[in-house]
Amino acid sequence: MSFLSGRTAVAGIGATEFSKRSGRSELRLAAEAVLAALDDAGLTPADVDGMVTYTQDTNQEIAVAREAGIGDLSFFSRVHYGGGAACGTVLHAAMAVATGVAETVVCYRAFNERSGRRFGQPDARIGGEPSSQGLEMSWHVPYGLMTPAAWVAMFARRYMHAYGVTSEDFGRVAVAMRRHAATNPAAWFHRRPITLREHQESKWIVEPLHLLDCCQESDGAVALVVTSAERARDLRRSPAVIRAAAQGSGAGQMMMTSYYRDDMTGLPEMGVVGGRLWEQAGLGPADVQTAILYDHFTPFVLTQLEELGFCGRGEARDYVADGGIEIDGRLPVNPHGGQLGEAYIHGMNGIAEAVRQIRGTSVNQVAGVHNVLVTAGTGVPTSGLILSAE
Amino acid sequence: MTVTTDSTLHERLMTLAERQIAAGEVFGAAAADPVNLPMIRHWTDAMGDANPVYTDPEAAAASAHGGIVAPPAMIQVWTMPGVNRKAGQTPTPVDDVLATLNEGGYTGVVATNCEQTYHRYIRPGERLVPATRFAGLAGPKRTALGEGYFVTWNVTWYSGDEAVAEMLFRVLKFRPRKKKDPAGEEGPQAGAGEGTPQAGAGERAPYPLRPAVNGDTAFFWEGVAQGELRIQRCGGCGELRHPPGPMCPSCRSTDRGYAVASGEGEVYSYVVHHNPPVPGRQTPFVVAVVQLPEGVRIVGNVVDCAPSEVGIGMRVRVTYRQMDDELTLPMWAPREA
Numbered sequence: 188m189s190f191l192s193g194r195t196a197v198a199g200i201g202a203t204e205f206s207k208r209s210g211r212s213e214l215r216l217a218a219e220a221v222l223a224a225l226d227d228a229g230l231t232p233a234d235v236d237g238m239v240t241y242t243q244d245t246n247q248e249i250a251v252a253r254e255a256g257i258g259d260l261s262f263f264s265r266v267h268y269g270g271g272a273a274c275g276t277v278l279h280a281a282m283a284v285a286t287g288v289a290e291t292v293v294c295y296r297a298f299n300e301r302s303g304r305r306f307g308q309p310d311a312r313i314g315g316e317p318s319s320q321g322l323e324m325s326w327h328v329p330y331g332l333m334t335p336a337a338w339v340a341m342f343a344r345r346y347m348h349a350y351g352v353t354s355e356d357f358g359r360v361a362v363a364m365r366r367h368a369a370t371n372p373a374a375w376f377h378r379r380p381i382t383l384r385e386h387q388e389s390k391w392i393v394e395p396l397h398l399l400d401c402c403q404e405s406d407g408a409v410a411l412v413v414t415s416a417e418r419a420r421d422l423r424r425s426p427a428v429i430r431a432a433a434q435g436s437g438a439g440q441m442m443m444t445s446y447y448r449d450d451m452t453g454l455p456e457m458g459v460v461g462g463r464l465w466e467q468a469g470l471g472p473a474d475v476q477t478a479i480l481y482d483h484f485t486p487f488v489l490t491q492l493e494e495l496g497f498c499g500r501g502e503a504r505d506y507v508a509d510g511g512i513e514i515d516g517r518l519p520v521n522p523h524g525g526q527l528g529e530a531y532i533h534g535m536n537g538i539a540e541a542v543r544q545i546r547g548t549s550v551n552q553v554a555g556v557h558n559v560l561v562t563a564g565t566g567v568p569t570s571g572l573i574l575s576a577e
Numbered sequence: 578m579t580v581t582t583d584s585t586l587h588e589r590l591m592t593l594a595e596r597q598i599a600a601g602e603v604f605g606a607a608a609a610d611p612v613n614l615p616m617i618r619h620w621t622d623a624m625g626d627a628n629p630v631y632t633d634p635e636a637a638a639a640s641a642h643g644g645i646v647a648p649p650a651m652i653q654v655w656t657m658p659g660v661n662r663k664a665g666q667t668p669t670p671v672d673d674v675l676a677t678l679n680e681g682g683y684t685g686v687v688a689t690n691c692e693q694t695y696h697r698y699i700r701p702g703e704r705l706v707p708a709t710r711f712a713g714l715a716g717p718k719r720t721a722l723g724e725g726y727f728v729t730w731n732v733t734w735y736s737g738d739e740a741v742a743e744m745l746f747r748v749l750k751f752r753p754r755k756k757k758d759p760a761g762e763e764g765p766q767a768g769a770g771e772g773t774p775q776a777g778a779g780e781r782a783p784y785p786l787r788p789a790v791n792g793d794t795a796f797f798w799e800g801v802a803q804g805e806l807r808i809q810r811c812g813g814c815g816e817l818r819h820p821p822g823p824m825c826p827s828c829r830s831t832d833r834g835y836a837v838a839s840g841e842g843e844v845y846s847y848v849v850h851h852n853p854p855v856p857g858r859q860t861p862f863v864v865a866v867v868q869l870p871e872g873v874r875i876v877g878n879v880v881d882c883a884p885s886e887v888g889i890g891m892r893v894r895v896t897y898r899q900m901d902d903e904l905t906l907p908m909w910a911p912r913e914a
Contacts, residue, residue, distance in 0.1 A: 309855045317791035325788035326820045329906055330878045331855040332864040333786070337848055341866060345846035348889045391861075394849035394884075446866045447820065447874050451846060 199228025270564025273534030368528025725751030
């Protein structure tokens with residue numbers, strides 16, 4: 188057991204509605220979600236002394252603090268690498284709390300990703316500057332390889348080739364997520380399940396990815412309150428104990444385009460995260476009852492199942508067959524519907540669902556949940572969590 | 578490529594050109610000064626030419642020339658009209674053609690050819706007289722700079738009756754291209770799928786998807802511009818590496834060179850981009866990770882075949898596509914088995 192394991196907990200979760208047009212500023216969304224999470228925890232803005240968000244978030248910690256009426260801050264931090272930051276925000280918060288740097292830290296992510304800046308739209312500027320990232324992008328952007336779907340599709344094609352995986356195998360992930368979302372009133376795709384045939388007939392985005400392999404674009408915000416496990420016990424909700432938290436990056440890592448490593452069929456950075464999580468928690472794949480796997484694109488859900496040890500290399504297609512990751516399957520994945528079904532809040536909404544599963548309050552509650560694994564963005568340096576009931 | 582233009586202007590130009598050619602050789606004003614040592618000294622100083630035969634009377638006397646001679650490449654200097662061009666300048670048969678082009682909107686000018694022939698060395702004291710002969714007008718042409726006419730003339734320099742040097746001079750008079758919005762989707766569709774950007778096509782908007790380049794990567798793009806696929810090679814341990822970087826991850830050396838790749842490769846993975854639209858591109862287009870026999874991978878477009886013909890393991894060969902006036906990209910075309 189590590190120093191960090193079990194010392195801290197998620198004590199509160201909050202969110203705005205998930206929409207395609209929030210009609211409000213991103214800062215307002217952030218403040219609304221933060222206040223909702225504090226209310227959920229039974230805390231007030233005055234209790235907050237730390238804030239963490241993504242480097243990509245447009246709302247500075249101090250701005251959110253001002254709007255939410257939060258006073259002095261003794262800790263603020265940002266986590267980099269797009270959606271790979273999601274669980275990393277909780278790791279940073281947990282470290283701050285466990286070391287006494289802060290007592291109550293709020294993690295948040297807020298954006299108008301559909302009505303504002305859409306990540307899936309090509310932006311000629313991303314390769315423009317000779318920063319290390321601009322130079323990295325410059326080996327790809329000039330060829331029109333410049334959308335997340337395209338970057339992932341390149342991995343997916345090799346993965347299909349290596350293991351005989353088909354587009355229908357990817358489709359089964361989409362079908363499962365939409366099935367879960369169909370019974371989640373907070374999901375954008377509430378009551379709108381899809382069939383495998385609809386998946387197959389949806390238009391090409393970037394072959395081999397169909398439209399329905401790609402997660403939606405959403406406006407919304409999610410916030411989490413992290414404090415000590417001891418303190419969380421005295422608060423309004425039963426704590427979701429942070430049993431393990433980790434970040435990970437692999438050798439030869441790039442942002443979405445790690446095509447130059449020996450193998451293109453895995454996600455070594457997620458392997459780093461998984462190894463750390465299992466070790467910290469003293470648990471293994473058989474010990475989690477449900478998993479929140481980052482699902483911006485379906486192929487990487489399969490890869491994650493393999494990297495995290497739920498099945499062997501190339502076996503994920505069998506693992507997801509016959510409803511294997513659906514709510515009544517061998518490992519229910521993303522009971523809230525994931526980003527494909529509920530909303531794309533850069534992975535933060537998945538952490539909130541993990542907390543609900545621990546509390547036993549999810550609309551799609553899995554029976555007997557004690558431990559939940561959560562992952563963050565795939566194809567980028569990433570992060571993960573294991574949350575546990577007391 | 579010849580293009581159509583305002584026919585009235587074009588006819589006027591051609592008629593004028595014929596008349597000027599028919600006028601033959603037209604003598605200009607004699608040089609303001611005879612060939613002289615001070616001017617030679619200024620010129621050789623500026624050019625960094627230390628040959629004593631141009632400036633040192635003693636050394637020159639001892640040379641094969643037996644005395645000071647002027648550098649042959651100075652030939653234009655002696656009869657240049659100077660800054661105040663109008664004053665007392667004798668018109669040449671080229672002037673009217675250039676003026677008509679300017680009026681017609683072909684205001685840009687760039688010298689494209691200058692070929693000089695020296696019949697003998699000239700010496701201080703000789704007073705040169707230039708004679709100009711209009712040689713030709715060709716156009717309108719589409720060029721990288723814009724639509725324009727090539728104007729050619731010959732100059733002969735005489736010392737007395739003797740022709741001592743000749744020059745062919747050619748300029749492109751062009752209509753300066755209007756700047757286009759680099760992010761606009763109205764730009765040329767440099768589609769890689771079937772779209773081969775038209776090499777040398779004029780009126781070409783800048784290709785919007787430009788690489789960032791710095792000192793660590795410039796060698797690659799310079800190579801591409803010269804039709805070479807350069808792979809970084811560590812000066813310390815010899816390891817090949819792509820994409821390149823400033824320090825060898827294997828031996829820490831910052832001594833970097835490059836190898837020129839054979840240009841052959843094999844598709845390791847690929848995608849076909851359909852949606853959303855990409856600036857500067859026509860969909861669908863193929864992007865591949867190409868495995869090189871040199872042991873590294875590189876990303877590029879697969880061109881010259883239908884997207885449906887591309888597959889993992891496909892043998893490809895590098896080809897170079899000019900995306901705009903400045904950027905060339907390496908791409909990959911099917912290789913015969």
